[in-house]
Amino acid sequence: MFKSKPKDKYILAIESSCDDTSIAIYNKNHYDMVTLSSAHDQSYYGGVVPELAARKHEDHLLTALNQLFKKNQLDFNHIDFIAYTAEPGLKVCLNMGKMFAKTLAYIHHKPLKEINHIYSHLFSFALDQTPTYPFIGLVISGGHTTIYHVKAVDQIELLNATLDDAVGEVYDKVGRKLEIAYPCGPIIDKAYKQELATINFLTKKIKPEEQFSFSGIKSQVLNYIQRNKDVDKDVILSSFQKTMIDIVVDKINYYAKALKINTIAIGGGVAANNLLRTSLQQENYNLLLPQKFICGDNALMIGLYAYLLANK
Ligand code: KG4
Ligand code: ZN
DSSP: OOSOOOSSOEEEEEEOSSSEEEEEEEETTEEEEEEEEOHHHHHTTTSOOHHHHHHHHHHHHHHHHHHHHHHHTOOGGGEEEEEEEEESSOHHHHHHHHHHHHHHHHHHTOOEEEEEHHHHHHTGGGGTSOOOSSEEEEEESSSOEEEEEEEETTEEEEEEEOSSOOHHHHHHHHHHHTTOOSSOHHHHHHHOOGGGOOOOOOSSOOOTTSOOOOHHHHHHHHHHHHHOTTSOHHHHHHHHHHHHHHHHHHHHHHHHHHHTOOEEEEESGGGGOHHHHHHHHTTTOEEEOOOGGGTSSOSHHHHHHHHHHHTO
């Protein structure tokens, strides 16, 4: 049917853990993806409504696959195996992707691989950089704030996970209070100015060895907004961002020093944050930074991690 077939077959990857429906093809010479987001529909509610997101996945999955295949002149003859996000995520949303992947695998006689969403965020830098082990990995998103000791692609040891809110979640809640459209992280990041970060939102010193906890800071900032209606919005946002990012960078510094590891990788939606990136760059690490387009939820990272696991 097509003039020439690619030498390497592709991994077909499916991601549906939250509000983005994303389908990707990946092999070591070429990749592409189509992502259809329902973030705009969720914006009205100030956060993700699982049932609404799941209904959108139902609409979007086949559309995204058809668009991707058409654009790249591919069909299932070009697919080696199918990888899909199995966990963690919103159950009703994960189930949509899982059923879609299982059905395609059954009909087209393809092997199926379950992939972990967080580990895929962790390795998204590997799209254009070679992993050097061991490294300290930070996954920072709307659902997760975790630090790992990564010894190999499949040897990942948890060091720290938030006890309550994730960093991106707090960005979205603070943004919502100030009537910023969801997702609020990129808008807050853009509003940030170092000279405006003048409010101290930390009421107690955080011990570096403690687990992450952001609910106290969240309440502190929300109460401050409630009580100080005349304070400039950008002063609040800049101070809030500085407080959050300082906590995260301090924690990374602690683990890097304690484990004597100088290589740091970051991934997840908040890994696109400019202050986080520049703060880490100032620390003299060997940094594995993913390109910004692969930081948020996407199927390319699922295909990439599936590839790394299959070729370890
Ligand atoms: O990884 P992701 O797309 O979805 C989850 O798995 O959660 O991350 C989305 C989160 C949202 O909370 C969004 O506000 C935040 O990442 N985010 C940012 C930035 N870009 C996205 N937060 C801070 N600064 C950014 N530049
Ligand atoms: Zn994610």
